Each structure stands twice: as C-alpha cells, then as structure tokens.
Amino acid sequence: MQLAAAQSTLSSRCMGCAARSRSLCSNFSPEAAREFDRLARPITLARGETLVWEDDDTLLVGFVVSGVLKLTASLADGREQILGLAGMGDVVGRPFGTRSSYSVTALGQTRLCVLGRPAFEQFAATHPEVEHALLLRALDELDRARRWMLLLGRKSAGERVASLLVEFAERSPEDNVAFPLTRQQMGDLLGLSLETVSRELSKLKARGLITLSVKHFRVEDEACLRQRAA
Amino acid sequence: MQLAAAQSTLSSRCMGCAARSRSLCSNFSPEAAREFDRLARPITLARGETLVWEDDDTLLVGFVVSGVLKLTASLADGREQILGLAGMGDVVGRPFGTRSSYSVTALGQTRLCVLGRPAFEQFAATHPEVEHALLLRALDELDRARRWMLLLGRKSAGERVASLLVEFAERSPEDNVAFPLTRQQMGDLLGLSLETVSRELSKLKARGLITLSVKHFRVEDEACLRQRAA
DNA sequence: CGCTGATTTGACGGTATTCAAGGTAGGTGG
DNA sequence: CCACCTACCTTGAATACCGTCAAATCAGCG
Numbered sequence: 476m477q478l479a480a481a482q483s484t485l486s487s488r489c490m491g492c493a494a495r496s497r498s499l500c501s502n503f504s505p506e507a508a509r510e511f512d513r514l515a516r517p518i519t520l521a522r523g524e525t526l527v528w529e530d531d532d533t534l535l536v537g538f539v540v541s542g543v544l545k546l547t548a549s550l551a552d553g554r555e556q557i558l559g560l561a562g563m564g565d566v567v568g569r570p571f572g573t574r575s576s577y578s579v580t581a582l583g584q585t586r587l588c589v590l591g592r593p594a595f596e597q598f599a600a601t602h603p604e605v606e607h608a609l610l611l612r613a614l615d616e617l618d619r620a621r622r623w624m625l626l627l628g629r630k631s632a633g634e635r636v637a638s639l640l641v642e643f644a645e646r647s648p649e650d651n652v653a654f655p656l657t658r659q660q661m662g663d664l665l666g667l668s669l670e671t672v673s674r675e676l677s678k679l680k681a682r683g684l685i686t687l688s689v690k691h692f693r694v695e696d697e698a699c700l701r702q703r704a705a
Numbered sequence: 706m707q708l709a710a711a712q713s714t715l716s717s718r719c720m721g722c723a724a725r726s727r728s729l730c731s732n733f734s735p736e737a738a739r740e741f742d743r744l745a746r747p748i749t750l751a752r753g754e755t756l757v758w759e760d761d762d763t764l765l766v767g768f769v770v771s772g773v774l775k776l777t778a779s780l781a782d783g784r785e786q787i788l789g790l791a792g793m794g795d796v797v798g799r800p801f802g803t804r805s806s807y808s809v810t811a812l813g814q815t816r817l818c819v820l821g822r823p824a825f826e827q828f829a830a831t832h833p834e835v836e837h838a839l840l841l842r843a844l845d846e847l848d849r850a851r852r853w854m855l856l857l858g859r860k861s862a863g864e865r866v867a868s869l870l871v872e873f874a875e876r877s878p879e880d881n882v883a884f885p886l887t888r889q890q891m892g893d894l895l896g897l898s899l900e901t902v903s904r905e906l907s908k909l910k911a912r913g914l915i916t917l918s919v920k921h922f923r924v925e926d927e928a929c930l931r932q933r934a935a
Numbered sequence: 936c937g938c939t940g941a942t943t944t945g946a947c948g949g950t951a952t953t954c955a956a957g958g959t960a961g962g963t964g965g
Numbered sequence: 966c967c968a969c970c971t972a973c974c975t976t977g978a979a980t981a982c983c984g985t986c987a988a989a990t991c992a993g994c995g
Contacts, residue, residue: 546851548851548852548854548855549855550855550859550860550935551935552935554859555859556854556855556858556859558851558854558855559851569844569848570844571840571841571844572844572845572848576848576851576852577851600837603833603836606833606836606837606840607830607836609840610801610836610839610840610843611801613840613843613844613847614799614800614801614802614843615802616847617843617846617847617850618799618802618806620847620850620851620854621776621778621788621789621806621807621850622778622806623854624778624786624788624850624853624854624857625778625779625780625786625788627854627857627858627896628786628857628893628895628896629780629784629785629786629896630780631950631951632950632951657972657973657974658973658974658975659973659974663858665858666857666858666859667951667952668951668952668953669973669974670951670952670953670974670975670976671950671951671952673974673975673976674951674975674976676975677975677976689959689960689973689974689975690960705780705781705782861982861983862982862983887940887941887942888941888942888943889941897983897984898983898984898985899941899942900942900943900944900983900984900985900986901982901983901984903942903943903944904943904944904983906943907943907944919941919942919943919991919992920992
C-alpha cells in the first residue's frame with residue numbers, strides 16, 4: 476500500500492503536468508511517465524539565465540514546462556543569431572551528441588524538467604515510442620530551420636519583418652498581438668540590426684498594414700502583409 | 706535451397722551496395738536489407754532533374770547511392786536558396802510528413818534507391834534501429850542547418866566565402882580542391898550574388914590565402930583562411 | 936574554329952548598417 | 966507623488982557593403 480501510494484504521488488507530478496498534452500511526454504505510457512519522474516527534476520530559470528552554453532558538453536536534456544527560451548549561436552566579436560525559440564512542450568539540449576552548437580537562454584522566467592543526457596538516452600532507447608516522437612519533432616524543427624534559411628539568405632529587410640509579424644499573428648490567440656521579443660531580439664532572429672527592424676515596423680504602420688505600439692501590434696491588412704512577406 | 710539462393714540474390718543488391726557503409730542502410734540487419742530490397746527500386750537522375758518539387762506531396766523517400774543533389778527553396782520571383790546538399794548515403798524526402806518544403810534536384814548524374822513514403826514509414830516502424838539511425842541523422846542535419854543560419858544571418862560576404870572554402874577543403878581528399886558547385890550555386894548556398902562570390906574569391910587569391918583556377922583551388926594559408934571565416 | 940555557358944571585372948546605385956541624439960515606458964527610491 | 970534611472974525604442978545622417986547591369990574574357994565542346 477505504501478508503495479502504491481508512493482507511485483501514485485510520483486506519477487502525479489508528470490501525469491498532472493500542465494505541459495504534458497503539448498509535449499513529447501504525451502507519448503509516455505503511464506509506466507514511462509513514472510520512470511521519467513524518477514529521472515527528471517524540475518528547475519526554474521530566471522530571465523537571462525543560460526541552461527546550455529555554446530560549445531559546451533551537452534550534459535542535460537530539458538523539457539520546457541512554461542516560459543520561452545532562445546537558442547543562439549554567436550561569433551567571436553559578439554554578433555549573435557537566434558536559431559529558434561523553445562516554448563511549452565519543446566525539448567532543449569542535444570540528445571545523442573556530445574557538444575552543443577548553440578546556447579539556450581531563458582527569455583523570461585522559465586520552468587523545465589531536466590535530466591542527464593545519458594539517462595535520457597537510455598530512457599529513449601527502452602521506449603521506442605519516445606524515440607519516434609523525438610524523430611517527428613526533429614524533422615519538424617529541421618523543416619522550420621530550413622524555411623528560415625530562405626528568409627535569412629534571400630529576403631529583404633521589409634520581407635523579413637513582414638514574415639515575422641505573420642508568424643507572431645498566427646501564434647497569437649489575441650487579435651491585438653503582443654511582441655514576444657524586443658527589437659534587438661527580433662533583429663537577432665531576422666539577421667538585421669534593431670534599427671532596421673524598428674524602421675520597417677514604422678513603414679508598415681505608415682502604410683496602414685498594421686497598427687503599432689511598442690509592445691503590441693494589430694494586423695489591419697492581412698492579405699497585403701502576407702504578400703509583402705513574399 | 707532454391708529459397709536460400711533466391712534470398713541470397715535478393716540480398717546481394719542491398720548488401721553489396723557501394724553506399725551501404727556510409728548509409729542509413731548500414732544499420733539494416735540482413736533480414737531488414739532483404740525487405741528493403743523488395744520495397745526499393747534503383748533510379749538514375751540526370752543533371753538538373755528534380756526528384757521532389759517544393760510544396761508537392763511527398764510520395765517518395767530516396768537513399769543516395771552516388772552523385773550529389775541540392776535541396777532548394779525559392780520565392781515567387783525566382784530568388785533561390787540552397788538549403789543543403791545530399792551525397793552518398795544521405796536520405797532525401799520527408800518521411801512522416803505530407804508536404805515537402807523544398808525541391809530536391811540532381812547536380813550531376815545521380816543514382817538512388819527510392820521507395821514510397823508509406824512503405825518506408827511502415828518499414829521504419831517495424832525496425833527501431835532504422836528509426837534510431839534516422840533520428841541521429843535528423844539531429845545532425847538540424848545542427849548543420851542551424852550553423853548555416855549563423856552564416857546567413859550574421860557573416861559578411863568575405864566571411865561566408867572563406868567559410869565555404871574551409872568546408873570544401875575539409876571534405877576534399879585532394880590537396881588541390883575541386884569546386885563541387887558553380888559560382889551561381891555557391892551564391893545560392895551563401896545567400897550572395899554570383900558576382901560577389903567571384904569577387905571574394907579573387908580577393909582571397911590576391912591576398913595569397915589561396916591559389917585559384919576556375920574549377921579548383923588550393924589553400925595556401927589555412928590559419929588565416931579559418932580566421933577570416935570567423 | 937566558333938559556339939555556348941560560366942566567370943571575371945568595372946561602374947553605379949540601393950539597401951541596410953553604424954553612429955548619434957532624443958524620446959518613451961516602467962520601476963525604484965526619496 | 967514625483968524625480969530619476971534604466972532599458973528600450975525611434976528617427977536622422979553618413980557610410981559601407983553588396984547587388985545589378987554591362988562588357989570582356991575564358992573554358993569546354995561539337
């Protein structure tokens with residue numbers, strides 16, 4: 476009875492997790508969830524804290540429960556490129572690899588479940604459904620990264636900013652969309668300077684395609700905005 | 706005995722494949738190899754032929770036996786970005802997805818083994834070691850794509866060209882490295898115009914970091930070239 | 936040899952960056 | 966409550982970088 480009670484308590488942590496439905500964890504069987512509970516521990520990062528450093532050994536794998544993190548690569552002189560964002564349900568870290576090619580940093584307060592990379596790898600190896608789900612996510616991320624390569628390599632500043640606004644608008648439940656990033660961060664994501672981002676936003680506002688405040692925008696002419704996104 | 710002979714004949718196609726050692730296929734058990742033989746058929750593409758079109762339904766998965774293909778995304782007005790190259794042992798197509806976000810085109814004569822996407826997915830589902838190998842490849846490609854995002858978003862033309870030469874030199878067995886791409890294709894890969902690529906190559910030549918002919922180059926000062934690649 | 940496609944080089948112009956100044960908003964402490 | 970501070974944002978001016986257009990050269994091939 477005590478064992479059963481303990482298991483119940485243990486499993487409730489993962490089974491009851493807010494992120495579970497959107498996460499890789501949704502593919503866990505109840506027994507896998509209990510095992511995961513035993514291996515993982517919850518942590519909280521404050522804004523600006525870094526979970527993984529570029530070129531470091533990858534000791535951890537993390538599952539995002541709440542908050543948003545940025546994946547960034549940078550050059551010796553400080554130029555930085557945001558490679559992607561990770562939110563609730565996403566996996567960060569580099570399973571099956573020894574070295575991270577990017578940093579993972581919290582954009583705001585962030586909660587994750589983390590476990591050691593070897594522990595996760597062994598867990599995955601014994602749960603093919605987890606590896607399958609991980610594969611689907613990796614292929615999805617790969618498509619996303621490649622679409623972004625087209626933007627970075629071939630789109631003009633105006634097209635890049637319009638593309639980003641379309642993405643933000645699509646993800647937002649609100650009609651009045653909150654910017655999840657600062658102008659600097661948008662520049663780092665789009666491969667532009669923060670001044671250029673600001674100028675292009677002002678242009679879109681001047682042409683009536685959006686209404687704009689510092690922290691929010693609203694799409695006024697979606698068809699035209701999408702067209703400008705190319 | 707006839708059965709054994711038939712199996713031997715069947716398995717010899719895959720087992721004896723030149724690409725097998727470098728390929729996902731190296732993870733096939735003998736029985737998996739025989740099943741794969743039954744499902745896949747060999748095809749040959751001429752230079753410029755396209756196996757998969759951007760935005761098409763993804764009906765095929767292909768295993769490259771010889772030759773090189775480019776993965777490209779493009780905009781309505783014809784601007785094109787090369788997202789990556791696929792060579793011997795690489796997998797092209799989009800398993801577990803219904804739509805390709807890029808085209809796959811042969812850069813020269815190319816041989817592949819192709820099979821229907823549903824057939825491959827079922828094959829993978831029944832062979833966890835294949836899915837695992839596919840996962841490792843996908844994670845590797847994802848790292849590669851993300852490193853390229855840093856180049857496209859933040860490096861100058863000179864840095865981009867130097868980076869590309871370093872990659873070519875690393876992959877080449879020869880000391881005298883053959884360009885595997887035209888100037889136009891290098892531009893499409895680097896997010897530059899072909900003229901800018903040519904000018905940056907001439908600059909590197911003028912500064913004595915490389916010797917250069919139209920179809921070959923040789924690195925004369927590797928340390929300095931790597932430094933310029935940032 | 937002459938054709939074709941690729942490459943090189945020059946001149947010019949446009950786009951995005953850099954540098955700089957001023958403005959705004961939110962938070963803190965007097 | 967207000968002044969101040971900090972971080973972020975906007976806008977302007979000058980500059981640098983890269984793209985476009987154009988012409989000349991080169992390499993391979995029938």
